[in-house]
Amino acid sequence: MISYLIRRVLMLVPVFLAVSVIIFLILHFIPGDPIDNLLKVGSSPAARAEMEARYGLDRPLPVQYAIWLGKVLTGDLGTAIVARRPVLDMIAQALPHSLRLGGLALLFSSVMGIGLGVVAALNRDRWPDRAIMGGVLLGSTMPSFWLGLILMLVFSVWLGWFPVSGARSWTALVLPVLTIGLGGTALVARITRVAMIEAAGKDFVMLLHAKGLSPLRIQLRHVLRHALIPVVTILALRIGWILGGAVTVEVVFARPGLGTLLIKSLSQHDYPVVQACLLMLAMAVMLGTLLGDLLQAAMDPRVRAALA
């Protein structure tokens, strides 16, 4: 198990390097650069060249990449070119907001998704199943910015229950959490339902029935535990996607966070900030995947046995 853990962590190194190259290249191949956002009407062409040199943008791309990576590996995310402050400070301000939003959304979609999935599986092909799966389909196909605006219209404008936007109070978190969480709920509910139905057909379940245990007890104590393995894996994988999915939601609800920081910096071509934000999101996905694999290994005796 320990050697598996070490192997999995070591595997992240090449993935990290590849991701960093891709992030760097994509960003630098997008037409435009941060200097355009620093030049005001009246500045001379010489001022432009001088600024490019100041930020090292006149150097060859591989050199720029090597310098950036070297600094990142020592924990130095650099200084924002347009925003002119340490990138680490900007990330440190934004990240807690994103983690809070993403964490609550993940919690919401886990509890709701597993609950709905169990109810649907227990009522397979009857009306509660159809209703839940219909709602799930609707929830998983709605774009989050649109869903966000609809929730805003209903709960803030018509009912006046929550603030429209911002991050001044806990109530302001409700609608963004719902917006992100509803999409996740759909996914978790579907997987829970399928896993429950599949597990219910296994031999050990028949044995339990033969032993005379109550069907509900079998479903909740044994089938659900078995079915949770893929569900937990999916939830771990979603950690990264939740942070990524929060980007548009943060912008719609005008909340601080990695998403608003990323979008603003992207439009200003503020390379160091965008690179840092994308790296954070990529690392969240990578760590989520790692966590998913480890949880699966820990929970599934067959995987555990294969690793030993």
Add this chain to the structure above:
Amino acid sequence: MTMSFRKSLLAASVSLAALLGAPVLAQEATFVFATNEVGAPTYNPIKATNLNAATTLIFDRMVSQAADLSYHPWLAESWEEAPDGMSWVFHLKPGVTFHNGEPFNAETVKAWLELFKGSENAYMAEAIASVEVVDDLTVKFVMSRPEPNLLYNFSSSYMSVVEPKSYAALGDNYGVTEVYGTGPFKLESFAVGQETVLVRNEDYKWGSPLAKNQGPAHIARLTFREIAEDSTAFLELKTGGVDMLLGVPADLLAEVQKEANLAVLTLPGQDVYYMPINVTKPPFDDIRVREAAAKAINQDEILASVFGGVGSVAHTFLIDALPESHVADSAKISYDPVRAAAALDEAGWVMGADGVRAKDGQPLKVSLWTQSDSSFRRLTEVVQAQLKAVGIEAEITTFDSSMIRDQYKTGEQQLAVRSYNWDNADIVDWFLGGDRLGYPNVSMFNDPKAEELRAAAMTGAKNMDERVKNFTAYHEYVLTQFPVAPIYQPVTSVGYNSERLAMPAELNAPSVGAIAIMDMEVKE
């Protein structure tokens, strides 16, 4: 007995409620920045390239500018310019102090201007060779060359007067964590991209004479929020979450006007929409084809159909408020389909059966670039139809707004539809100067006579009148060469909650900043 007890209990609870409620309701307001000001990273005017409206409340400026763009006193009570333009004397207002208690005087002006050397905005003060302190409240600027634009620079928020000692002490944190000006509001907190909270400067009594109230401000506490998404900002205004949007996009204007509790305040705009014409790309290397394309644009139709009649048409490259926009009528560019057709005939482009002109078997097909924002796409489609009406077939290509500048730098564009926001005639130099081809000079315009006139306009004038004359001549000549077709001038629309805010009856300012906000009140 019981009755009176109840009464006094009631009275007590009412006064308690008033006590508790008062600080919440009294003169507090929340505004939302216009979307182009979202994300302004600092309140350091000397290093900033993008400053938001709150900057105008933290700092004062030497000179204030009225709605007609004329110059008026502020921290400078009066000024004199030497006849040769080589020196200026400014007389400062007495009794002005910065938020940290430091006095404002001739010494601080000298120290403040020193800070510009080597900074991002150095060019704003570069014509000032040295600053002489004549007495405590008199300062003399010795110029390296005449700079008739000095009053404009002193009225710009980039020349907001900062407190030099704290500026030096705070270094990079100046404008981010702390900031000290002489303005009607002090910075309480600033979260970039999120919100800025300002509190009233109780000592303030030196506001611009253009405002009725010279200080202190009526509003005690002012929060500025940054909301990038227009529809979110509108819903906040509608539900009373905020009291004012400093910029209402054209497509939400009707929605704001529909609401009973909301009102729209209209100010003269500082944008011009125009069509650059690349003078180096055939067929537009022929001035007659450029003239035809420019005169094919029906500005009145665009104003009515695309912008709902809000704003005004543009016939020159500059906003109407600038004196340099007053060029000879013959140089103004207006819709003239007859002349457009004649010019194309002269150039040898013959109308074909399919409505597209052709010459030597080549159809008159050109590219028309614009940015992806929906308002630009709508406008560009109308421009396309208008070009088609005189026999020019234009194919539209849209680019992401953040990337189109680099596309322009390739010089491959033929026609484009874009806009700028500026309130000084030097924008002609910026967008049509021969040393900035591609971008900003999308028209790739580099004409020897224009360059001569440009030099005279930029650095050849000794005083304001001469500068206006030289810039008018430069602007006028440029228009006769058709590197651009002017289209439209929008207005700035500010949306506010009329149940919450009392607006001044008259607003003598080019935009909603310190002058306007000094006279605003929260209704109680």
